[in-house]
Amino acid sequence: MELSNLVLRFRGQPNDVVDHVSLAAKSGEVLCVVGESGCGKSVTAMALMGLLPPDSSLISSGNLRIGGETFDLTRDVVPRAMRGNRIAMIFQEPMTSLNPAFRVGDQICEAIIQQGGATRAQARARAETMLRRVGIANPAQRLLEYPHQLSGGMRQRVMIAMALANDPQVLIADEPTTALDVTIQAQILDLIRDLRDDIGMSTIMITHDLGVVAEIGDRIAVMYGGQVVEQGPVREVFDNPQHPYTIGLMSAMPGLERPGARLAIVPGTVPTIANMPEGCRFRTRCVFATAACARRPALSEIAAQHQVACHFVPLEENIEVAR
Amino acid sequence: MKQDIILEAIDVVKHFGTGGGWLSRYPVVQAVDGVSLEVRRGETFAIVGESGCGKSTLARLLMQLLTPTSGDVLFEGRQVSAIKGQELRRLRRDMQFIFQDPFSSLNPRMTVGKLVGEPLEIHAPDLSAQDRRAKVAELLRQVGLRAEHADRYPHEFSGGQRQRIGIARAVASGPKLIIGDEPVSALDVSVQAQVINLLGDLSRDLGLTLVIIAHDLGVIRHMSDRVAVMYLGRIVEVGTTEDVFADPQHPYTQALLAAVPSMDGAVTDHSETVHGEMPSPFDPPQGCRFHTRCPHAQALCKTQVPTLSTGKRASHQVACHFAETLPAQPRPATAPQKSKTAEARFALYRAATEGGAIAHKEKQDRP
Numbered sequence: 162m163e164l165s166n167l168v169l170r171f172r173g174q175p176n177d178v179v180d181h182v183s184l185a186a187k188s189g190e191v192l193c194v195v196g197e198s199g200c201g202k203s204v205t206a207m208a209l210m211g212l213l214p215p216d217s218s219l220i221s222s223g224n225l226r227i228g229g230e231t232f233d234l235t236r237d238v239v240p241r242a243m244r245g246n247r248i249a250m251i252f253q254e255p256m257t258s259l260n261p262a263f264r265v266g267d268q269i270c271e272a273i274i275q276q277g278g279a280t281r282a283q284a285r286a287r288a289e290t291m292l293r294r295v296g297i298a299n300p301a302q303r304l305l306e307y308p309h310q311l312s313g314g315m316r317q318r319v320m321i322a323m324a325l326a327n328d329p330q331v332l333i334a335d336e337p338t339t340a341l342d343v344t345i346q347a348q349i350l351d352l353i354r355d356l357r358d359d360i361g362m363s364t365i366m367i368t369h370d371l372g373v374v375a376e377i378g379d380r381i382a383v384m385y386g387g388q389v390v391e392q393g394p395v396r397e398v399f400d401n402p403q404h405p406y407t408i409g410l411m412s413a414m415p416g417l418e419r420p421g422a423r424l425a426i427v428p429g430t431v432p433t434i435a436n437m438p439e440g441c442r443f444r445t446r447c448v449f450a451t452a453a454c455a456r457r458p459a460l461s462e463i464a465a466q467h468q469v470a471c472h473f474v475p476l477e478e479n480i481e482v483a484r
Numbered sequence: 485m486k487q488d489i490i491l492e493a494i495d496v497v498k499h500f501g502t503g504g505g506w507l508s509r510y511p512v513v514q515a516v517d518g519v520s521l522e523v524r525r526g527e528t529f530a531i532v533g534e535s536g537c538g539k540s541t542l543a544r545l546l547m548q549l550l551t552p553t554s555g556d557v558l559f560e561g562r563q564v565s566a567i568k569g570q571e572l573r574r575l576r577r578d579m580q581f582i583f584q585d586p587f588s589s590l591n592p593r594m595t596v597g598k599l600v601g602e603p604l605e606i607h608a609p610d611l612s613a614q615d616r617r618a619k620v621a622e623l624l625r626q627v628g629l630r631a632e633h634a635d636r637y638p639h640e641f642s643g644g645q646r647q648r649i650g651i652a653r654a655v656a657s658g659p660k661l662i663i664g665d666e667p668v669s670a671l672d673v674s675v676q677a678q679v680i681n682l683l684g685d686l687s688r689d690l691g692l693t694l695v696i697i698a699h700d701l702g703v704i705r706h707m708s709d710r711v712a713v714m715y716l717g718r719i720v721e722v723g724t725t726e727d728v729f730a731d732p733q734h735p736y737t738q739a740l741l742a743a744v745p746s747m748d749g750a751v752t753d754h755s756e757t758v759h760g761e762m763p764s765p766f767d768p769p770q771g772c773r774f775h776t777r778c779p780h781a782q783a784l785c786k787t788q789v790p791t792l793s794t795g796k797r798a799s800h801q802v803a804c805h806f807a808e809t810l811p812a813q814p815r816p817a818t819a820p821q822k823s824k825t826a827e828a829r830f831a832l833y834r835a836a837t838e839g840g841a842i843a844h845k846e847k848q849d850r851p
Contacts, residue, residue: 197673197675198672312761313535314761315761342534342535342762343534343740343744344739344740344743344758345534345761346743347742347743347745348759350745369673370745372702372744372745372746373745375746376746399823399826400822400823400825400826401825401826402826402829403829408829408830408833410673411826411830412830413676413677414673414677414702415676415680415700415703415705415706415707420706420725420726421684421706421707423681423684424677424680424681424706425677425830425833425834425837425838426674426677426678426681426837427677427837428678428837430643430644430645430675448836448837448842449844451844473844476829476833477828477829477832478845479844479845480832480842480843482832482836482840482843483840483841
């Protein structure tokens with residue numbers, strides 16, 4: 162799966178919410194997209210799925226290639242036949258993304274029947290297999306229950322079962338574990354990893370937790386203000402972080418530093434889209450920013466498959482800090 | 485050493501519900517079931533657990549925002565539930581609360597100056613309006629906001645700034661103890677770091693005792709001196725943060741720590757992941773409440789409730805029948821290894837954020 166050059170703007174806004182974003186994930190690979198709220202990661206995912214209302218959002222550029230097919234996102238939305246079939250999505254809130262008025266089984270069956278023209282009985286059998294596969298005990302019983310009868314972790318498993326029911330080639334997971342407790346999160350991450358190995362789908366995992374990235378990601382893309390500021394293989398980026406935002410984000414994580422020490426911070430907060438600065442969008446919060454940052458830095462390759470958008474990389478060669 | 489205990493809970497129980505009618509299968513939620521703990525003056529004490537373990541209820545019991553079904557809370561040796569009227573007001577001055585959600589805990593129709601000034605009006609009524617304004621300005625500066633922010637309304641601020649306002653409000657009355665219920669969990673990582681630093685600074689500068697309720701183990705490890713781990717309404721382990729994180733004794737603590745994704749690259753061995761989910765607090769298991777998920781559970785665990793008792797170290801207590809015979813799971817106490825390159829860049833970044841002078845070297849090829 163490959164997304165190239167997505168540019169998206171909400172009508173009435175002066176700036177693009179997603180600004181020339183390109184992402185790629187090979188089959189069997191997990192690409193983690195990280196960034197704080199407001200960095201455009203969820204909007205990118207929604208645009209991929211064609212879930213943004215066309216009357217309020219405007220895509221001025223962008224191509225999506227899945228398998229051999231290419232879609233021009235500016236003209237047509239991802240066809241309905243592909244959604245839920247070749248490309249599927251799980252959402253952050255398993256509580257709100259299941260319909261409370263229908264039995265879990267009916268909701269999964271609907272997804273299967275919509276796509277494949279399977280009969281009701283076939284769909285039901287398939288749903289049962291899927292529930293067993295995502296580790297739900299007693300699936301035949303669970304199919305007859307309503308979402309409120311399930312716990313949070315269980316609902317997320319149902320969502321995953323539903324997303325994977327049609328063997329998609331691409332799975333987009335938008336913060337799938339954020340609302341869950343750590344012990345449940347560990348179970349869900351295990352599950353996603355196993356399924357990826359079994360099915361060999363490409364996964365785009367949106368998260369803000371660098372721990373989750375280290376745990377499950379093959380590649381990482383760091384987003385800020387609707388732009389990808391750094392991307393590369395997870396190990397490479399963690400060992401050789403280049404962009405000041407990546408470095409700031411990593412050093413702000415509690416638990417990496419000696420306990421009790423002051424955490425390094427990223428000063429300020431994310432500006433709203435209307436207030437995004439020209440050029441490098443991080444420059445209003447970047448401690449190293451100069452006048453040169455008013456010009457947008459290109460995403461350029463610094464090591465094998467490792468790209469950074471900053472004028473001053475590598476930092477230690479271009480910047481000196483006297484204490 | 486009784487005198488340095490600022491806050492103490494003795495066998496506190498909180499059950500919600502009235503006993504149920506004839507239609508109700510489950511009469512009561514046993515939210516907190518027999519919790520005893522001691523918080524020492526000046527320390528940062530953390531209570532950690534997953535959702536539904538009763539940690540927020542416990543925080544509200546400690547604050548006397550809820551009345552315990554049974555048991556006592558002592559603040560500086562005095563029984564909190566017996567305090568009434570004027571005395572209670574004085575107690576409220578000494579104990580303050582920071583809420584999780586900075587969006588819903590501030591009145592949207594009050595200016596920041598009014599919000600922060602409100603506790604002063606109540607606890608320092610003698611202050612003239614002018615003095616109060618000056619004090620509010622000072623408080624705002626203390627939490628990293630500007631004095632002119634006093635005339636704005638909460639909606640004009642970001643989440644991190646609102647949490648700062650909440651903190652300014654809590655600090656305004658000059659408390660001895662602040663209880664924070666998930667004070668940073670609604671914030672983004674970079675902003676979260678700012679607020680963690682602020683809380684650390686305040687507790688040091690003002691000599692505050694902090695009780696932090698959280699589910700994020702990274703935050704707790706960073707902030708707290710001692711930590712209590714809760715599971716289904718009971719404390720299963722309590723000790724210094726260092727001991728609990730380096731050498732967890734209770735199987736639940738071990739599972740909890742193992743479940744946290746680490747950044748050191750090695751994929752965590754999840755073969756030890758605990759299975760299943762927390763049982764409902766309507767109908768908690770008999771005996772040790774963790775036995776339904778515990779890999780080491782034996783017959784004894786199903787019938788007998790383990791008590792919190794001292795293990796290897798005097799300061800480290802565990803509620804497990806088999807704590808001494810369980811295989812130890814020591815964990816590396818040091819922070820995960822970083823590469824030299826990353827280390828150098830972190831140092832550079834840190835120096836720059838802490839006010840080091842930055843010089844950009846000239847480079848020929850740059851326009």
